[in-house]
Amino acid sequence: MAKQQEKIRVLIAEDDYLVAEMIKGLVQEAGYVVVGEASNGEEAIDKTCSLRPDVVLMDIRMPDLDGIEATHRIQEECPTPVIILTAYETPELVERATEAGVAAYLIKPPDLRELDRSIGIAIARFQDLMEVRRLNQELAKQNEELAAFAHTVAHDLQNPLALIIGFAEAVRRYHPTMSKKEFEESLEIIERTGRKMSRTIEELLLLAQVREEDVELEVLDMGTIVAEVVHHRLAHMVRKYQAEILLPDQWPEALGYGPWIEEVWHNYISNALHYGGRPPRVELGATVQPDGRVRFWVRDNGEGIAPEEQEHLFVPFRRLQKGQERRKGHGLGLSITRRIVEKLGGEVGVESEVGQGSLFYFTLPQPKSRGPSCSAR
Numbered sequence: 502m503a504k505q506q507e508k509i510r511v512l513i514a515e516d517d518y519l520v521a522e523m524i525k526g527l528v529q530e531a532g533y534v535v536v537g538e539a540s541n542g543e544e545a546i547d548k549t550c551s552l553r554p555d556v557v558l559m560d561i562r563m564p565d566l567d568g569i570e571a572t573h574r575i576q577e578e579c580p581t582p583v584i585i586l587t588a589y590e591t592p593e594l595v596e597r598a599t600e601a602g603v604a605a606y607l608i609k610p611p612d613l614r615e616l617d618r619s620i621g622i623a624i625a626r627f628q629d630l631m632e633v634r635r636l637n638q639e640l641a642k643q644n645e646e647l648a649a650f651a652h653t654v655a656h657d658l659q660n661p662l663a664l665i666i667g668f669a670e671a672v673r674r675y676h677p678t679m680s681k682k683e684f685e686e687s688l689e690i691i692e693r694t695g696r697k698m699s700r701t702i703e704e705l706l707l708l709a710q711v712r713e714e715d716v717e718l719e720v721l722d723m724g725t726i727v728a729e730v731v732h733h734r735l736a737h738m739v740r741k742y743q744a745e746i747l748l749p750d751q752w753p754e755a756l757g758y759g760p761w762i763e764e765v766w767h768n769y770i771s772n773a774l775h776y777g778g779r780p781p782r783v784e785l786g787a788t789v790q791p792d793g794r795v796r797f798w799v800r801d802n803g804e805g806i807a808p809e810e811q812e813h814l815f816v817p818f819r820r821l822q823k824g825q826e827r828r829k830g831h832g833l834g835l836s837i838t839r840r841i842v843e844k845l846g847g848e849v850g851v852e853s854e855v856g857q858g859s860l861f862y863f864t865l866p867q868p869k870s871r872g873p874s875c876s877a878r
Contacts, residue, residue: 509620510536512554514545514571515586516563524558524586524611531617542566542574550579556620558607561587561594569601576602582627584619586611602630658701661694668694704837707764711840716758718845720868723752723797726759727785730766738774744781753787755795755865761841762865766799768834769861773801777858789867794847798862805855815839815849838863 511533515521521538528535537552539545541564549557557575561568572583582604587594598606604623607615668687676684731739731746739746773783782802790796806814815835839849842863853859 509533509556509624510552510554511620512537512539512545512548512552512557514539514542514548514557514563514568515560516540517560520560520609524616527611527613527616528558531613531620533620540564542568542571545571546574546578549575549581553579554581556582556584556604556623558584558586561585569597569603572598572603573601580627580631582623584623604630658698661698664694665691665698704834708837708840711761711837711844716761718756718758718866720754721757721759721762721865723755723762723787726763727752727766730763730770734767735771735774738771742774742777742779742781744774744777744783747782747784749786753789753795754868755787755797756868757845757865761845765838765841765863768838769799769863772834772861773799773803773859777801777803790864793867793869794864795867796862796864798860800858800860802858805857806851806853806859807855811851811853814851 511528513521513524513528513535515524515538521540525535525538536554537548539548543565545557545559545563545568546566557572559568559572563571566574568585568587572585575581575583580602583602584605584607585598585603586607586609588609595606604626605619607619611619668691672679672684672687672691679687727748731748738744770783770785774781777783778801784800786798786800788796788798815838835849842849842865846866847864849861849863851859851861
């Protein structure tokens with residue numbers, strides 16, 4: 502019966518001292534660790550949230566707050582498997598306890614075998630419940646994104662498509678009387694709008710790829726990745742805005758997937774060039790953090806972003822309200838960046854004050870060794 506090697510930590514919530522001591526003895530005899538004791542419902546909630554036990558043995562009748570109500574509060578504040586201790590079991594009790602999130606029952610006085618069995622059942626049921634809750638949350642998130650995706654397709658593709666159709670019809674109908682300048686301007690608008698639609702479609706496909714594909718993590722050659730973005734893909738923007746780009750002499754090693762990280766840098770740097778000062782001054786850097794991650798960042802000299810706008814920056818398919826005429830992107834770049842980085846085991850964020858520019862960052866894990874690569878799923 503000994504379970505000492507499992508290190509399962511138990512909190513006992515029982516207002517009767519003698520009963521609590523008896524249960525404590527059984528728990529220890531079964532090989533579990535007693536991390537704390539509570540004598541009422543409120544104390545049981547506080548100690549569950551502070552001690553974070555693996556399971557709680559909760560008496561159903563206690564002062565201040567009964568065991569079922571305390572269980573309900575625990576599941577809301579710090580979800581933990583709870584076993585109800587009761588002298589009897591009725592259908593009404595089972596219904597109330599189930600609604601509150603009770604994982605198992607133990608009839609008093611418990612014996613060693615029943616205690617051991619109940620703890621195993623409670624932990625297993627709780628893990629299943631948490632997985633179902635996670636899947637439901639993920640499903641709700643995907644449904645929300647699907648609705649937003651439909652809006653993006655309808656708005657950011659339909660509008661430019663209508664523009665292309667309108668100009669194409671005008672050219673077909675009036676080209677005999679159009680001047681050469683009018684004719685070329687119309688074709689230029691059609692071409693430019695078509696390229697914008699193409700970029701939108703490419704980003705939508707990348708977003709779907711990041712969601713669905715599993716990739717192998719590898720040590721990145723960050724200098725080469727950044728050079729490809731700055732000196733090739735964004736060279737036209739750098740020249741157009743006469744931007745100053747500041748790069749570090751060396752980059753710390755980090756794990757990731759090169760093609761995706763190139764897109765992250767492309768999004769951050771292109772935003773810094775587009776929304777930075779005139780001329781833009783864009784500084785790139787990296788800092789090794791104590792938690793074993795590397796923090797990569799891009800700092801610009803733009804107007805900065807208000808706090809209420811920052812919280813929506815990385816939300817899929819959403820644009821900032823302020824300066825919307827100037828910000829003509831379709832709200833995909835930063836949400837793609839967030840998905841990429843989170844899938845690779847990192848985080849994204851922004852630090853900004855109005856009038857002080859902005860710093861956008863992402864983190865990646867450092868390689869622990871030169872052994873086999875690991876995967877992002």
